[in-house]
Amino acid sequence: MATEHSKSAARIMIAPAVFLLLVWMLIPLCMTLYFSFADYRPMRGVFDAWIGFDNYVRFVSSSSFLSSVGTTLWMVGGILAITITGGILLALLLDQPMFGQGIVRILVIAPFFVMPTVSALVWKNMFFNVDNGLFSYFYKFFGMQPYDFLSQSPLLSIVIIVAWQWLPFATLIMLTAVQSLSSEQLEAAEIDGAPPLARFWYIILPHLSRAITVVILIQTIFLLSIFAEIFVTTNGAFGTRTLTYLVYQRVLESQNIGLGSAGGIVAVILANIIAIFLMRIVGKNIDN
């Protein structure tokens, strides 16, 4: 089908899109790179185009850097753990024949359509709020002291909010994987004497391994850049400052564009290391 002629025609036709994408990504990246080597503090009127690696050294050696990397990993890890276990369990549940299956499935997917800022605000004001949040109401109902989620365990609170948003995605991917498992395999395992838990462990879980790696890969890429949820709820206080948030603070709160840009480049490098690492795992899994 693909003759030489149609190949070149295809190239010409996708060229504008590729060009736009390149411009869109390369210009900000180049500007960040440029600023990261500059001492640029607009509010103080300082601009020195070349100060070498000073910004990098300062960013990496500050005490907030390591703690923010740790926070990021905890956050991403916690969300992945919740969404994957929850996603698998929900998928198994939704796979059961039941009344109103179509509607239930749509409802389960619904959180995915809520914007991050909105969902964070809803959680903050309607669920986590000490005075009139739903959870406080439950605590009071059982005669207990209301628990202030956002100030007493802020990292966990944000993990819960984001996990709630991403659970539908994980569920959806897992559900399609669960549905593609041949029922004869499960029946064979049943006859072979495997009780339900063994069937889950030896048959269903290995079958889901590919879906799980895909979910980990895609979610990690998105979760590394969580911002709105932190901004709206804790503003990066109480140990919820991730690497992304630290970069934001350096640029906008400290008004140090050079330092922030250096942080941004560091974050890009770290994210790429993780992505390459994950891609290898996924590739290996898909080969089998």
Next chain:
Amino acid sequence: MGRITLEKVQKKFGEVEVIPPLDLTIEDGEFVVFVGPSGCGKSTLLRLIAGLEDVTGGEIRIDGQPATNLPPAKRGLAMVFQSYALYPHMSVRKNIAFPLKMANMPVEEQNRRIETAAKALNLTDYLDRRPGQLSGGQRQRVAIGRAIVREPSAFLFDEPLSNLDAALRVGMRLEISELHKKLETTMIYVTHDQVEAMTMADKIVVLRAGHIEQVGTPLELYHTPRNLFVAGFIGSPKMNIIGGETAARHDAMHIGIRPEHMDIVESGGSFVGKVGVAEHLGSDTFFHVHLAEMDEPMTVRATGEVGLRYGDTIHLTPQADKIHRFDKKGLRIA
């Protein structure tokens, strides 16, 4: 041991009765084949015995013990599925070991059984491969291996050869028959292919719409089909069924004559017709003969090569003692 009895076993899916109450006894060590057209309930019946479906009514006994409400694992039966249902992420060795592992068998005993089974099924060189790296016939053997290591009281086969090509199917048919002779374990085998049924079975159960039409040895079914359905289903090519006046002359509603029981004569036969399509198999030739009194062509077997051409006039005489007679209800007249 593996004596399986079904008493008034019935299965309904909602309001639809797939299997009306039926009785059947499968003796220990028998090779029983359930055969029938697709949708006749033969697979459902097998799944009821396996415990993969719950019976709506009636009783299943295995070796005299009630098994109606036992979970599949507790029935001591092994099943080979049409799709083989191998576990794709496990090596052949682990596939075969799975039922043993689930039974918490000591590893040495597991390995001993796996080696024996692998040797018997020519799988020794493939034990470390994954099912995806095997051919269809090898996968089939792995599925059988997984069944035999458990030393079950009976084997259940659900159309195990239908995914194989014709040559391989003949080979596997022999292997399964030999396995049965060697193990002397009860085997229940579901197929829609009457050739498989005839060649392998000790006892054939012909099913139609959940009803048992006839139970008997392959030759009993061939020589004395109980009704028109069995007569038409068993035998290849199909028996010629003739109604009308010709049948009336034999005091029957229908008569049936197998293609191999029809002789070609020079002149003065019972039937005169024109030769239609001829199928030359070398050893035999099957002629489709168009008769004036029948809509459908009659099939006639001639041994070796016969000098008949398309459009020739042919005279036929049935072998008198090989005519099957059926009454109004389609039942055999003795």
